[in-house]
Amino acid sequence: MLNQSEKPVVGPLHKAGGADSQKLSVATKFKGQLFQLMQRLESTTPHFIRCIKPNNLQSPGSYEQGLVLQQLRCCGVLEVVRISRSGFPTRMSHQKFARRYGFLLLENVASQDPLSVSVAILHQFNILPEMYQVGYTKLFFRTGQIGALEDTRNRTLHGILRVQSCFRGHQARHHFKELQRGIATLQSFVRGEKTRKEYAVLLQRHRAAITIQKQIKGRNGRKTFKEISDASVVIQSG
Known part of the structure; x- marks a missing residue:
């Protein structure tokens, strides 16, 4: 109704108020987007790169x-x-610090909270108190402290990998020897089975040969006996 008023004073006032409301909503929207951007930046770890000629x-x-x-x-x-x-340029949460370096501890602290594990790591490696600060959720380190822990971590992991490699090698050699013994046993069984079959064939042939020889000898003997018997009869009759 105010917008359609023909009065020269009322109409412009309503239009001006609408423009201000529109500007205010745009500013509020921009403020909200800026707040979201700041939250996103604060949740990240920025890295700045400068190009040098x-x-x-x-x-x-x-x-x-x-x-x-x-x-x-x-x-x-x-x-x-x-x-x-x-200052303390390096920062890391207790959870991440404990998860990354907790295995370096000499004692088992799996049941303790991340903060206690972090403090135990710092004490074990004798990091000076002035080189770090302990917060409620994060640890803050001076330059170079994380590098020393990383060197220790890398050396420990390298040693673990060497031990694992030696253990896997020992297992592989043991398995290979067992496999060799199994193959030798199997080969011996196969060769024995083959030899037994060949021996059975030879034995069967030998028995068959003996049987044939007996038959031939018996036949020859009977033939010779018959010839001698016939000759005796002829001699006796003459």
Whole structure:
């Protein structure tokens, strides 16, 4: 109704109020998007990369120390590194720290909470108290402390892998020897079975030969006896 008013004062006031309301809703929407963006940035671990020009010749393999140092100073990288070293640039949650380095502990602490495991790790490796700070949910380290833990972790994992490799090798050799013994037994059984079959065939042939020989000898004997008997009869009758 106010928008359709023909009064020169009422109509413009309503239109102006509508524009302000629209602007306010856009600003509120932008504020909400900005708040979501800030929440997303706070939940991540940002990494900044600065590109440094190594030389003015634009050729690979050439390094100009003065040029690179000037760029580092102008970009504020040296100051950032100095400030980073004086603070606690490395941070890690108790859960992640305990999960990553918990196996290095000499005692079993599987039943303890991540905070207790983290503190036990710090004490075992004699990390100086001024080199870290313990928070409610995170640990904060000065520069270089995580690197020392990573070196110990890598050496331990390498040793574990070597032990596992030796154990698997021992198991494989033991299994191979058992397999060799099984194959030798199987081959011996096959050869024995083959030899027994060949012997049975030879024995059967030998018995058959003896039987044939007996038949032939008996036939020859009977023939000879008949010839002798016939000759005797002839002699006696003469």
